[in-house]
Amino acid sequence: MSLLGGVRPPIAVLSALLLALAAVTALGLGRVGHDRIPEAVLTSQQQFAEDGAIAMRSSVDESVTDLHRVAGLLSSGAPVPADAVLDKVGSVYQKWRGTAVIEIGSGKLLAARGENLPLATIDRGKLSEKDGLGPRMVRLANGETRLLSFALLSWDGRPKQLLVASRSLRVPGISLGQFRTIAVLDSTGAILSRGGSRESEQDLDDPQRKAAKRADSELRAFARTAAERARQHPLKAREPGSGGFPGVSGSLTGGASNGERAAAGYATLAPARPGESTVAGGLGLTVVTMVDVAEDPSRGADPLFGVAAAGALLVIGAAVVALLLGLVQRPLLRLFLESRRLTGGELQRPVSVPANGEAARVGHALERLRRQLLGAPHGTSDPATPRRLRRIGVRGLTAACAVLLLAWSAPLALSLNHADAKAVIPQQLVNDQRERTDTLADRVRRALDEGRTDLVSVASLIGDRTSPDQMAEVLERTLQEHPRYASLYILGADGKVLARAGGTPHHPAGKGPGTRAVTVLNEGGKEPVVAGYAEVPGRKGAAVAGEFRVDFFNSLLKRPGLGEVRVVDDKRRTLGGNTGYRAFEKLPSERLDTLVQGTGARAGASLRPGALLHRNGSGVQIAAAAPFNGGGVAKSLNWTVVSWKPAEGLALPQYTVQNHTVLAGLLGLTAAAACLGWLHIVVARPLRTLAAQAEALADGDRRTVLYPRHHDEVGAVVRSLELIRQQLQEQRKRDSAPLAGRN
Template sequence: MAASPTKRRHKVRRRTDMSLIGGIRPPIAVLSVLLLALAGITALTLGRVGQDAVPKAVKQSQQHFAEDGAIALRASIDESVTDLTRTAGLFSAGDPVPADAVLDKIGSVYQKWMGTAVVEIRSGKLLAARGENVPLAAIDRSKLKDDDGLQPRMVRLENGETRLLAFAVLSWKGQPQQLLVASTSLRFPGISLGNFRAIAVVGQDGNLLSTDGIPEPEQVLTDLQRKEVKQSNKQLKAFAKAAAKKSRQHPLMSKEPGSGGYKGVSGYLIGDSFLSERSVAGYATLAAPEPGEQTVATRLGLSVVAMQPVAEDEDRAESSAFGLIAAGALLLIGGVTVFLLLRTVQRPLIRLFLESRRLTRGDLNRPVTVPKSGEAARIGAALERLRRQLLGEPAAAGETPARRRRFGSRTLVAVCGVLLLLWSAPLLLLINRAGDDVQVPQQLVNDQRERTDTLTDRVRRALNEGHADLTSVASLIGARTEPDQMGKVLESTLNQHSRYRSLYVLDKDGKVLSKAGQDPRSPSGKEPSDEAIRVLDDGGKEPVIIGTAEVPGRGGAAVVGEFRIDFLNSLLKRPGLGAVRVVDKDRKVIGGNTGYFEFEGLPGGRLNALVEGTSQKVGLSPRPSGVLYRDGGDIQIAAAAPFVGGGAAKALGWTVVSWQPASQLPIPAYTLQNRTVLAGMLGVTAAAACLGWLHIVVVRPLRKLADQAEALADGDRKTVLYPVHHDEVGAVTRSLELIRQQLPTGAQRKRDGVSAPLAGRN
């Protein structure tokens, strides 16, 4: 059954109304919204750069400094507890040893504990002690049977200092169990503070457990210095309370999404101003190397606070005029652009849509209102000619089709794009360029130097710890003659420390007696080296770092450990330091935090000169150095620090070098440049996206429709008109198709002699 005319009209109206959801309106509306949003962003961001008294780069540098301290403290605590537990296990695996011999052996291998003691667990009798008095009264021996009873704990002494106690059990068959206790202070190993910096360990309650860098008021001479010290102590306590409160949040919630970086909770704090200097502090919780894991140190709930007084920038920019001017210019240009699109593209197209629908309804009495120019004018003129043809009127004498091709829709869209480029291009390419006169705070150079020095000490200590482990294993393996017994000791050591890729025992002729881990890469058939730690180049993809410790009483046999190069490289991955390299005496690269080639040279002669300048010379001791290189607009911060201190690793003569371009730091000049470029890019993107959308959805179909409408008016009755999109252009296309169906063909005109008007017209 055929649908009634009324239902058909409702169906056509619904299709027509739905076509208005897309079309020309959304691109122009979206462009208007994007330009308004961009104007607001421009006014807020470009006008606020450089208004802080302390640059953000300096604040973040203090945060990274606290993170370095937290990493060093966590590694020191975990390493100490692991060494104590492993040493006790190795002693327990052999024959019974007197308590004094145990402490003497531990003291000769490790010099990290302030006091050690051995206590009989059942009776509480003190069997031996070394160093300072260990607070044994704080130990509850009844709880030592539980696993939690052997967990390290903090004890506060009568003088106010805090000690960390670590425990391990010595157990031999047929003898009472003994408790090995070691105490250590919560001070930072090898942290280079520089001038006027203070660093502290903070408990969960916000109390200071240890501090470094602030002298006692009695140690200063003048009243002003005493006042400064008191102010520093007061400010440090305030920072400690704030850091303890912030450290309670989850690490993922403490950072911006996707920021990465330090795996624990970290940030920076701004304090009070005193004598034109403002205190800035970074804080960081002790975090495990891998996310989601816990170590002995992380369970203590400690935080690190690093405080530095920074001179305020009195010449900082406080005016937001540039942001307001740029935003106002965008509003003006954007308003003109949107007005042109509304006046010359959207309004004529909507008028064509209404006129074409009027003709399809049979309203042919009124002439078609023809737009002034462009494709809309061509289509309007074609509709007027079709209206006359539907009425059966003859063409006027000398009438020619109106083909107004100048200033079409494509040209208008291009003009709008040029207008938006007039605002975006200068921001993208010209305005607010940071030149070679950018002011880089000296504090950043100092922090680069001190952090590099701290990292150097961390690498040296890690190698020294590794060699101490080898020495401990060698001393305990001396009495074990069977390869299986030696293998158990090596396997246990390899499982407890991730720094080794392989451990093995060589006799005096270089024969492998026992091994654990991967195959040895040291030269086979050669006697053990006399060097404690050395580096070999075996032609592989990475250097071979080998530690050797002689086994006492075994006729020249030695325990050899090969360090994993990934372990060394993992120590160098510190945020905010840029590229880091470890180089040997010949300035050849041993390790790095980014990609490098084995034993390659440093990039550039300036870094080589920097490393050479830090090495030991006649009458001078090696010391870290930091420098700011300027090469036109290329500004680079670099630092180098050689191995300084004792231990087996000192003989290597290595140096840690770090460098990074200043443009990657949030310095006000670079921040303003980056935000200006970003605003220009957003403007170009918004213009390209919206005008491109308009060109694809409206302009191209409109140009094609103009050709089809003129062809239809010229007499082409065979070409069926299909709408490309369900929008205004599609609606006009459907109306032209309905008109085409009502127009008589050439055969009908010849047969009837007249043109049949549209049925149902008024």
């Protein structure tokens, strides 16, 4: 017999699958929801830390790039005094706490601005080495840590000078809410900087002071663990195929107090794409965020539900297997033995005919053939097949078994344990959605402000350049250093393009730069064009214009865990997004429109992000909106970042139970479809064909040769029928031979 054919393998496999599914159901549905902090909350803390790491990495890399670019542009022109260098840097950028220019050879301080820099820590002898201009972290006398960045100033005929700038190691632009703490660690786990909204200890009473000390202890413990885990290779630090954040990240839980437990997320400063190297990525820094989360004492599922479902499956499975064994397998095996007996010449005992279905038809045909082999002529003397035997067959039994299994699987897959109406969504998830959306809005705003600041820097350095070739050279260099621009060009007061680099300008022909620093061009077109303008000193209304790439903005919005994200203007029209969208289309629901309107400017009120948790017939949705806030020219755009996601995709106990329940139902449907379909293909259809062939042979068809298609029980019966056909032909020849002799 074939290993994959016959009646036994489908029934045996179905029995094994149903037993395994019953075990999985009993264990899986009864062991969900034991964690006091849902996995979705811990994942959210991890993603929060990743946002902080991305913001800090971008800020550090941008600062270093800006310093080198300014130094390069200054070095390409006429020599500039040290004070003029710092004045020009300070007028364009306000991101550094202190700046200075020193002479490399003598170490003489030529000019300084802002806080005093620890210049004594700079080893000028290493500045000629390959990494001599790389940034360094230094600790000040007050215990704070600064990041020093360096850029070389060189002019022909003058000693080389070093431009030095310092910045703090605080994470910029992260919305922390009311109770979150964020810290930056070095490779040893030492806390270099920390921030948050906790009050100072002198303003707290004794219980609050104890809670603050406990939080500080938790943060230091998290810092040690995070620094240890950050030493792993990024590919080894997460599950294979998980993708996502290119660096090392994760979540941690601490001790519980007063129904709350500390939860933390950590992430290293990693490049935007794996395999790349950045200045910030080589500093060995890690960002850690911590927040107290209310514990959920409820269980995700009743363990008795899984046991009851598994018990019901065992009962139904036993009934199905019993039907298949008693009404399909045993009758077919009996036919196989009876057919073998007839071909072996044992004709005295009547054929044991099964009770119903195709097996009964074949058995009745075998009995008629037995009589014919004994010499009885076929025809009216043969007993007719009862019509009732034709009504009940293997197909009907297979359908009945499918209905029984469907009665168990369908409720699990479709109706039981639906979590939308009863799911408990932690408030922390709603808060995190709001704060992360606010962080994303600040990130987009900062990107616009930094882009426009770059244009101001280029305009100030290009003011005295009269040659279009020289202007085009500066624009090309800036375009290569900053991939955020699709095109850069010098626009005259009359709207004429004096020099350009990159793509074709979209500024309206014949119109001057106007007065807006950042604006949207091509409204109503296929894609929005966001452009920034900076007036060129001494050129009578000329300006440097830079058009930002749409892909640049969309890439800023691609953050895991936020769902769908859109950037909308003051008319709530879409300008960018992290998924497919149509330019200038409206938001998909009035609820999101109302949320955006609620976060807009009101009389006497500042702009604040908002969030909502909405339940309707189609599910539960978490949404948040954050308008542009803070300083900078981009705030005048009145843009808003909106995000929304379904709660059913979160790792919450109720949704986990729902997913496990649906999975159990789908597994039951799959097992039933696979095994019963297998049984239908290898048994039901061949058996119907066999019944028709057996009845035709019993009715006198001696010419049709019977070929077995499969090496199984049905095929064995077909081979036996072929042998019987041959025996009947030989018998017919013997009976006709005497008659021919007499004639």
